[in-house]
Amino acid sequence: MSAVGVTRRRRVTNRVMVGTTYAAAAVATIPLLAILAYLVSRGMSAISPDFFTNMPRPVGEAGGGMANAIVGTLILIGVASLLGLPIGIGAGLYLAERRGSKLTALVRFLADVLNGLPSIVMGIFAWQLLVRPVGHFSALAGAIALAAMMIPMVTRTTEEMVRLVPTALREAALALGYSRWRTSLTVVLRTALGGIVTGALIAMARIAGETAPLLFTSLGNQFWSTSLAQPIAALPLQVYTYALSPYDAWHAHAWAGALVLVGIVFVISLVARIATRRRYAAGD
């Protein structure tokens, strides 16, 4: 670095610009820490065992909770995963294993574009096709909107993971007399499973906090309901409603709900990360 041609001015510029990137990194970490700090401090003070077991109560009544919204969110994640994961994984397998096909390039491109479309558009789509014809909002419509968001995400992560499986493994299985479908399912998919599970978990974490599509589909529900044919409560919807209400008690509940929601998202992400780490540690 002490080459003859490096003038003082160039050295100073270098220092300043490197310093600037350090500063950018520092500034970029502030928002997350600030948000988490507020979330924990405001959320913890409003949270209690009642919050998980009680139903929402009218303003002025103490001890209300979000039991229905917590269960509703878990139901929505579950049903969306049930619908979205098999299709996403299947599509990912196709993209990775049929690399020469013309359809592959098109589907990969469209999956990326679909990933970038606003979630509110998914809500309109599900509302027009599943709510309007039936005449009422339903949990199922919400789950389908969320599944439509999961599919392109899972497709792309599955593809990346299946591609990492060495060709030799497929050849070995075929040489041993395995049929092609068995090779694909029991050797290729099995080998890439850790990464695929991670991708699936991250997609689940992502849809857990989605609010916009649910406004048009599952709507929210003040009462206890687990029926897929009826409107269902969900944490993000409840947080939205409570945050914009004029009551302090509801604001406190909004923070508590947000804390639980972020807790769910982070636990799923954390499991995904641990799964990835263990796989890399064992795989090396």
Place this chain on the structure above:
Amino acid sequence: MSEGVRDIVVPSIAPAAIDGEKRDWLEVGSGLADRVYIGAITASALVVPAILGLIFVAVAIAAWPALRTFGLAFVSTSVWNPVVGQFGAAPAIYGTIISSIIALVIATPLALGVAIFLVEFAPPWLRQPVAFTVDLLAAIPSVVYGLWGVFVLVPALSEHVMPFIADTLHLGNTPLFSGPAYGRSMLAAGLILSIMVLPYISAVTREVLLAVPRSQREAALALGATRWEMIRDAVVPYAKSGIIGGIMLGLGRALGETMAVTMLIGNRHEISASLFAPGYTMASLIANEFSEATGDLHLSALMAVGFVLLLVTFAVNALARWLVWQTSRASVAETGK
């Protein structure tokens, strides 16, 4: 540096880069079970274009009554009056553009700085924690950003930042910063959006910087460049279209972001030059008025706004994807992989 699956799905860097193998081993299978299996995964793959097609059809059908009534004037007029059945989306389109510009102006330099830091300068012990923290921003739900914005960001803006800009800096008379400091404003929406798109721009930029071949860097250093000159003259130009793709991907996010913006932008149908004034974006307009829409035409007008949003975000994302792909293709050709 590959860390497997990440929170952010980065558009594929190099479609055919993993190995040169182009032949499909699955294709050769001829048994019945093989054909059923291939049929099943092909059907799954076809679901992706099917969803996209259905989205276009569904939104277009919902938007049709309003589009037929107002035609092109829908995007150019600014009267939004459900009582007399007059709907023009210009204020929402304007608000969408302005809030996204604010977001990108703030987020882009930060995201590029973070990405360059992580790829080129960060000491190993700092790399993972910083990358993790920035990526995690993408995992926080939009509604939580909105909640934080309503109770922390908006009060801070109306009590400290806005008076500071208007009075202390004497900018209160300029059109950009005039008017009362309510807090809920275009500025608040732009700020929260900048935090939300930061991780997307930084993730893609990081990925394309990593795709720049070592030889580019070594050649610049061998010619006597400082580390910064190497980045400015050899690395960034090489990754340019990929970085622009990343910024456009962030733009796509900002244009369609709904909940946080709905909670912070103030929701008013007016075009105002002041960043302190409340406004509307396309997404926040739909989210805010959907539940209280009066009559079929109002509902359809909201869906027409959704249709415009769909067209714009589709175009932005397609272009972004293409740009990122350009960079990686060049890098694959270069390294001969």
